[in-house]
Amino acid sequence: MAKECIKSACPYCGVGCGVEVKTNGDIVGDNAHPANGGALCVKGSALAESLNMPSRLLYPRVNGQQMDWQSTIDAISDKMYSTIKEHGPQAVGMYVSGQLLTEDYYVANKLMKGFVGSSNIDTNSRLCMSSAVAAHVRAFGEDLVPVDYDDLNFADLIVIVGANTAWTHPIVFRRIQQAREANPNLKLVVIDPRKTVTAEQADLHLQLENDGDVLLFNGLLRYLLDTGSIDTDFIAKYTNDFDALCKEIAKPHYELQAVSEALTINATLLRTFFQWFASSENVISLFCQGVNQSQSGTDKANAIINAHLLTGKIAKEGSGPFSITGQPNAMGGREVGGLANQLAVHRGFDPDSVQQVAQFWNAPNIATQPGLKAVDLFNAVEQGEIKFLWVIATNPAVSMPNSEQIRKALQTCDCVVVSDITAQTDTAYYADILLPAAGWGEKQGMVTNSERCMTRQRQFIQPPGEAKADWWMLSQVGKSLCEKMGVPSGFEFHSEMDVFREYAAMTEINKNTSLQLDISELKSLSDSAYRAWQPKAWPLNGRHVLKDKHTETVAFPTHNGKANLVVACEASSIKPIDSNQANPIQISENQQWWLNSGRQRDQWHTMTRTGHISHLAASEVEPTLYLHPLAAEQAKLKANVIVDVTHPQTKENVKARLAFDEGLSHQQAFMSMHWAGVFGGNNRVNKSMLGLVDPYSGQPAFKSQYVEIQAAEIGSYGLALGIDLSAQRWQYMSLQHVEFTQTRSTSEQNQGVWRFADFECFSKNEIKELIQKQFPNSQVLTLDHLKSWTLLAIIDSKIVAMISVSSSPVVLQADAVIPFIKQPLNIANLLSVLNSTDGKANKLVCSCYRVTESDIVEQLEKAPNMSLRELQNTLNCGKNCGSCLPEVKRYLNEQTIEVMAVK
């Protein structure tokens, strides 16, 4: 436990909120941090609980055997060295992560591109930000985000394109809401094929067709041109290729009416958006994965940037295109150069850059060509071209598209090294060498958020076992490899500070260029100044990134100082889908659906850090597929059944519980990306996704793939609770005795919970036998209910475990039953168990204050005319991060409607 309050940064999303670790172990928002001013979202608020991970990886393991660090490092450098000798540097690969700290990233990049001599190092940021990066480089000449959070306070119009900000960047959304409160004229437009909680709160929601963004934004450009709403001075002074853009935009299908028809967006709504964009003095267009994760992702981003360039709504306070970063240090990774198509510090592979980087690193084997991007990298692994792969802080067996192929690749590879904080990931399963990494709070280093603000993550606890920081492992291997290669070591780093100073010094090669990334004044930062570092954005002198370093006038780091108006081609893949909800089209049983995937409010990625926290697990308890209720009805799919989601080409199949979401259009299905491994069994959405990518960025199209959806034949739906999560009794049992088609475990209230479904109809005797095998001394008690039956294992008059089974598709609730485990068997407890296994859900609405649907309904029954404020004063719901406010308001509105109906 820390002796004094320690300031750090949240390790989840790219908002980059500051946190303060109190001496009693509480973790709260840092009031002084520029990003969040003290607020935290539900994930940030649960950071203290996240530290209590049940399954840390504690020691290095080589081929399944525990090993000391020195031998492990030797084994890795031996393998790297022999691979380079026998097959050349290109046979070595690394796949890293936007969750690494800048120092980790820097050493990984230096090792691969300077010493191994291969650029086959790519990162999960390829799946996340690479379309935005490519678009920035095409338009500005450098990967620059020209907006900061404070700009939100000066905008007249905020456009959110392809992002569910209220859930995924909640503190940015909170700032947007605060800006709206302060300025009632500020309008919010959301462009998303789903009516998300973010869209619900907008002044205008354009529910466009999947991948219709280029068409929509080119339509906007056409409107701006036709109505004389462009800034001709700005265009003439600061942009290239205006004529080429005009030529494209003159095509008839960019006329408002044509765009409206093609995208099935009401023409009046479309015109309203266009008018607002044209007439607003300051516009910010915030975008994320609905833009980036597409086969036209880079073009989408450029189309958005074009709208700002044509109107001069850029390079000034309150205006600009704002790519929001996903991971906490996606930006830092881009800065050091962790993408395969960058060399280092915003430099590419031109001869001048290669020479300067080689000289700075004293690199014996500088890479001279871009390397393989993530999808191609794993293809090369599968083909046997890459024989050594080191995966750090990412879980590609879950998060890469076509995850079955990724697993084959990992299986095929001669040597897979995985560094992680836990061995319980789908990727770690394939590791020949496992390295225990120190996690958040156990190590220190720099992260850069969406607005280029650099904050230090600080250490406040000791790493468990022999876990070590990632930069340390990489440096040790680097040193050992240099020795074997007989070259001077480039890895004599004694601390993170040494690494940071070297990185800062390296950015000096950009000093006399137009590139903006230059933090070289920090090259001599003392250890104590590094320790005391306060959050600060670069450029460190506060200059706008689109202003000239000397004259402070608008300037872009291109060959002539002007921004490029890139002609964005209309997406070739606009699907002929009718999403007009008033006239739903007929859907045949086998009709292909379009699968959209993304995030839930309360989970982080593949769940390794959040899956075990019971209140975060409560909002989506099993792999779930969402459809519009009418569309599901037409396809004869009933709520709560388990469906098969199958890719028509690969025939890979995911099973998920069916739930309804009226915010979806009629052929759109949505599934979250989180389910994996110990939590989701074999049911991860990426089994149904092919690795289709954007041609410029190589970013996979996770938001739009055709799938088939059919009801699975299920005989039994069940829920099992054991006494001890670590014993994993039920999971063991399920794997040993019956072939469950869908399993899922969480530690709801620190109990292991398994939900399952099976083709078979289980008999009570069958399950009773299973229980008795697991608990030989137990008595088994049977409770019959209308839709289900429950068997309780009793030892010494206490309930030690239970299995509830139903032949109809009910979602059995665990939270209500868990409290009775380990409790004495009495009538009151029995009745409560019986009541809570009747399949009625009690949804968790506010995760921060753990307010459920029934809490809210109960309050509203007591006082039907309650205002939002009054409800919040009683229950606190929505008072912290506010992500649940739309839902809370819905309950209030329903209440009002009921009251009106009664009157």
Ligand SMILES: Nc1nc2c(c(=O)[nH]1)N[C@H]1C(S)=C(S)[C@@H](COP(=O)(O)OP(=O)(O)OC[C@H]3O[C@@H](n4cnc5c(=O)[nH]c(N)nc54)[C@H](O)[C@@H]3O)O[C@H]1N2
């Ligand atoms: N709770 C939570 N928050 C997170 C994360 C997390 O795991 N959990 N991860 C972080 C990371 S790494 C990232 S990258 C961000 C992602 O943040 P977001 O991009 O906001 O999140 P997503 O849920 O991936 O989806 C974005 C939206 O794009 C929409 N969309 C799909 N197709 C299209 C299209 O063709 N056009 C348009 N305009 N929209 C489309 C989807 O319907 C969805 O609502 O979230 C970060 N924050």
Ligand SMILES: Nc1nc2c(c(=O)[nH]1)N[C@H]1C(S)=C(S)[C@@H](COP(=O)(O)OP(=O)(O)OC[C@H]3O[C@@H](n4cnc5c(=O)[nH]c(N)nc54)[C@H](O)[C@@H]3O)O[C@H]1N2
């Ligand atoms: N279908 C679909 N797939 C997607 C997406 C989508 O929207 N839809 N989104 C994509 C996007 S944007 C992203 S960013 C990716 C995210 O996907 P991943 O990066 O694969 O997901 P994480 O679960 O964050 O993986 C991080 C891993 O690092 C480990 N870890 C945590 N801390 C440390 C540490 O300090 N050191 C080390 N060495 N390891 C650590 C964690 O335990 C975990 O196993 O998923 C992508 N995949």
Ligand code: SF4
């Ligand atoms: S908004 Fe992002 S950075 Fe801030 S607390 Fe939430 S997850 Fe952490």
Ligand SMILES: [Mo]
């Ligand atoms: Mo991401």
